[in-house]
Amino acid sequence: MVKVFVPRDTTALSLGANEVAAILQRACADRSVDIELVRNGSRGLFWLEPMVEVETDQGRMAYGPVTPEDIPALLDEGLLDGQPGHSLYLGPTEEIPYLKNQQRLTFARAGIIDPVSLDDYIHHGGYVGLRKALARIPQEIVDEVKASGLRGRGGAAFPAGIKWQTVLDADARTGSSPYSKRKFIVCNADEGDSGTFADRLVMEADPFMLIEGMTIAGLAVGADTGYIYLRSEYPVAHKILNEAIARAGKAGYLGNNVLNSGKAFHLEVRLGAGAYICGEETSLLDSLEGKRGQVRVKPPLPALKGAFGQPTVVNNVLTLAAVPFILAEGGQAYADYGRGRSRGTLPFQLTGNIERGGVVELAFGVTLRELLEDYGGGTASGRPMRAVQVGGPLGAYMPEGQWDTPLDYEAFSEVGAVVGHGGIVVFDDTVDMLDQARFAMEFCAVESCGKCTPCRIGSTRGVEVIDHIRDNQERDYHLNLLEDLCDTLEDGSLCAMGGMTPNPVRSALNHFPDDFHQDRTTASRTPAGEA
Amino acid sequence: MNKTTATDVQHMVHQIIADLNHKPGALMPILHAIQDELGYIPSDSVPAIAEGLQITRAEVHGVISFYHDFRASAPGKHTIHICRAEACQARGCRALERHAQQTLGVDYHQTTLDGDITLEAAYCLGNCATGPSIRIGDDIHGRVTPARFDALIDQLQTVPLAIQPVLAKEDNTHG
């Protein structure tokens, strides 16, 4: 029977993949052809979604982007035999340059396997890392992660091995707490940054890899329970994760006795509720404990006093997802990729106004321009690119003069930018950078946890000040005031929400000053909420 | 849901609390479960939650009001979230948002007069390579132009005839 793949990750679904799958099945039934339909995850070549693949003797052949209306003609022209002919034929999937030129370690299986098939996962190298970890003592597992040079992928880039060491060494016998003696693994799946979806795609296309990574983390530090704190904006990932966790449990990969090792590891998904600040780890922990998601003062570090007051590893999805490879292939194999102190690979996410949006996993060191041009293929609108925001809503807007910067944590920091979670948002020349600066302040006002006055109040002031600049009311005075406000935010904020909101604002001001000095008396822009 | 009485609601809330109370940090799962069932968290369920978890009512209120997702009043029949974040801005979500507000005659956090649609803001739906993105219920839609938005709204309003409310429906030109 022919195997046909139609993805079911959020992006493919958002472009009609379910309709494509339904029509394909019906059309095949009408023609009395049996097919085996696999609902894989996306390969991350989003401009080609919905991308339909067919398994042949020559490997998998791809077609895309497919609409339901294309199905009859595709079948007529030999889709099920992987024939060329139809204009949507893309050739062998693995030969598509965008995919072929990547260095996929974390996304090695994405789109290839059925995300909830444990057999598929194991046939493609899954659970090798866990088996190796089970044969070692905790310190050896932590050492392997240290050797990989892996740094946290959630934004702050803190070395994962050092964090794990702290939790391994921590004394968990704290007082009379009902959680005394316990440690926890918490996966930060809040992925709030605009322009990022790599966490989501891991969870939707290869969820067992995250489950395996968390289980290894549990073995490494002596934790018997893990929580995946998932943002509520990800209903598809939620469903797939829950299904994968249930299957892993049934097969003995989770539970009281993981693979008969005598070690327990339990895993549960907990949903956030639409608060960006709950991506900040201490706020996340408060939320997990059933409180308002407010940022905690550090110290104590979550590694020592984290979830329910106990030693806790908090790591991003991509950090934990890198661990199975590191255990299976060795820390050195991972460290062989990368540049300087940025080891391994990062799945960059090309988004916004980009012709070929998607996931591009490469070793650190690739330049922004290579990603934007060689992979991204320029803007989707066909207009010139003007500004690129890297690293989420708290990251700087970068002008063309900075696009040759190699993507590594230190090189970006030298030009006042951040790599963050690897999100890259492209804007063409119709962008108004004053609007972007205004939005940065507005976002901070909406999402502030409220603990610090500069962040809570200063951001609202920031919006007003930018409105005055736009309306040319005492412009120089207000430009100075905006600088002062940015200083106050930087100096008086407990966390990076307030502390880094000046990044997008200042970079917009410094690199695109014209947008702050225009006469807009004829502007027709309607601020949000005024319609 | 129309036939749900106040006692049914109380009963259901108690059942949810009883089912989830044992979990560490049970408040968020309980609030989600209630909202999944009812579409919002009725204020008269707060005392039961507070009692079940041995915390104060003020704490429960504090949590409900902190999170954008939790509602204290019933939403419309459908909830639409429009992504307002940067990657969607680069693809025209500001124009989409104006279009949506004008055609529906509502601002964010408001429900159309006929009780059909509640409009909410989202800050990234993780669909940033194919924006502008919106979410209707649990379905996320990409590359939503104003015309596509109108078509999606039409579908919502015409397809499920069988489950239309008995109330006379106003047309959509108010506001």
Ligand SMILES: Cc1cc2nc3c(=O)[nH]c(=O)nc-3n(C[C@H](O)[C@H](O)[C@H](O)COP(=O)(O)O)c2cc1C
């Ligand atoms: C405002 C704010 C939002 C954050 N959002 C996220 C997020 O969505 N996902 C994430 O993994 N880390 C986020 N972080 C970083 C976390 O606080 C923390 O550094 C991370 O979870 C640690 O895991 P890692 O070392 O594996 O990166 C955020 C930080 C701040 C200050």
Ligand code: SF4
């Ligand atoms: S900077 Fe803002 S978000 Fe961070 S702790 Fe202070 S008020 Fe909360």
Ligand code: FES
């Ligand atoms: S920015 Fe709109 S989906 Fe991410």
